[in-house]
Amino acid sequence: MIVMAPGAAEEQIKAVTARLETTGVHVLVMPGELTTAIGAIGDPAGVSELGLEGMPGVDRVVPISRPYKLASSELAHHEPTSVHVGGRVVGGGETFALIAGPCTVETREGTLGVAQAVKAAGASMLRGGAFKPRSSPFAFKGMGLAGLELLAEAREATGLPVVTELLDSSHADAVAEVADVVQIGARNMQNYALLEVAGKLGKPVLLKRGLSSTVDELLMSADYVLKEGNEAVILCERGIRTFETATRFTLDLGAIPWLKLHSHLPVVVDPSHAAGDRRLVEPLSRAAAAVGADGVIVEVHEDPEVALCDGPQALYARDFAAYAQSVAAHAALSGKRLA
Ligand code: PEP
Numbered sequence: 001m002i003v004m005a006p007g008a009a010e011e012q013i014k015a016v017t018a019r020l021e022t023t024g025v026h027v028l029v030m031p032g033e034l035t036t037a038i039g040a041i042g043d044p045a046g047v048s049e050l051g052l053e054g055m056p057g058v059d060r061v062v063p064i065s066r067p068y069k070l071a072s073s074e075l076a077h078h079e080p081t082s083v084h085v086g087g088r089v090v091g092g093g094e095t096f097a098l099i100a101g102p103c104t105v106e107t108r109e110g111t112l113g114v115a116q117a118v119k120a121a122g123a124s125m126l127r128g129g130a131f132k133p134r135s136s137p138f139a140f141k142g143m144g145l146a147g148l149e150l151l152a153e154a155r156e157a158t159g160l161p162v163v164t165e166l167l168d169s170s171h172a173d174a175v176a177e178v179a180d181v182v183q184i185g186a187r188n189m190q191n192y193a194l195l196e197v198a199g200k201l202g203k204p205v206l207l208k209r210g211l212s213s214t215v216d217e218l219l220m221s222a223d224y225v226l227k228e229g230n231e232a233v234i235l236c237e238r239g240i241r242t243f244e245t246a247t248r249f250t251l252d253l254g255a256i257p258w259l260k261l262h263s264h265l266p267v268v269v270d271p272s273h274a275a276g277d278r279r280l281v282e283p284l285s286r287a288a289a290a291v292g293a294d295g296v297i298v299e300v301h302e303d304p305e306v307a308l309c310d311g312p313q314a315l316y317a318r319d320f321a322a323y324a325q326s327v328a329a330h331a332a333l334s335g336k337r338l339a
């Protein structure tokens with residue numbers, strides 16, 4: 001990481017960039033409020049031989065020793081990143097995002113009904129899948145394009161920005177047209193080609209941790225999106241595979257403060273997929289707030305008994321206001337108000 005001196009001239013930045021490019025490293029110029037930082041990702045030996053410290057306008061060269069680079073809090077000029085979505089803020093330490101909605105878009109009435117209910121209770125964004133990754137190829141895979149249209153209608157009706165999953169690069173344009181935040185699902189966290197596609201869409205990306213991925217791997221996956229010049233990445237802890245089977249996944253609460261220490265990116269928690277049981281969703285959400293999460297993404301349904309996907313973990317829409325109040329109170333203990 002090359003940190004330019006405050007007020008370094010454009011030509012000086014260009015000269016450093018050009019010299020870096022002779023070594024074949026990936027170069028990323030990141031203008032900050034006071035200084036510009038230049039990321040050089042690749043073989044550190046080649047870069048250290050360039051004598052960059054002596055170039056005009058260069059303040060210092062900071063080696064980043066971790067396997068993840070752009071997502072790292074070692075990144076020289078990085079304040080905690082806050083992601084702005086339709087007037088809502090995720091990250092930055094002052095707000096708590098309540099992202100809520102059905103697992104899957106199933107019907108027009110159901111989607112609009114849940115959207116109205118979560119909006120009334122203070123949710124900041126609407127979630128809902130139109131393209132669903134399912135363990136069995138015979139399960140309901142979502143409404144596809146028709147589902148995206150219903151999400152757009154729900155946004156129109158409520159003003160809530162929409163978070164929806166990009167499952168396959170062939171849907172990228174259609175998803176980007178409707179999504180305010182593009183979700184990359186746990187199963188695709190290591191689909192590196194898809195991460196690059198998502199990074200180019202010009203929309204914030206909510207990146208879920210893989211079922212069996214380490215936090216280092218999560219941050220390296222975030223690097224794939226960031227290196228496309230997209231700085232708006234939200235990390236999501238959604239539970240991992242462990243020997244424990246009583247819960248659907250094991251919510252790794254320790255990962256949240258760890259990620260806040262080692263990365264500048266905002267972190268939200270998905271208590272629904274971790275729990276697999278709606279009775280655990282509120283306590284896990286409160287815990288998420290207590291360990292410093294920037295928000296939760298939670299599943300809600302008007303009639304979970306008939307949901308086509310993940311009914312047992314969906315909160316009843318009629319219970320959502322009480323849930324939101326409880327979680328907001330816990331977020332307030334950490335100095336955060338609902339986004
Ligand atoms: C989802 O949020 O709809 C989902 C499928 O979650 P995950 O990718 O975490 O399993």
Ligand code: MN
Binds near residue numbers: 103104299310
């Ligand atoms: Mn689900």
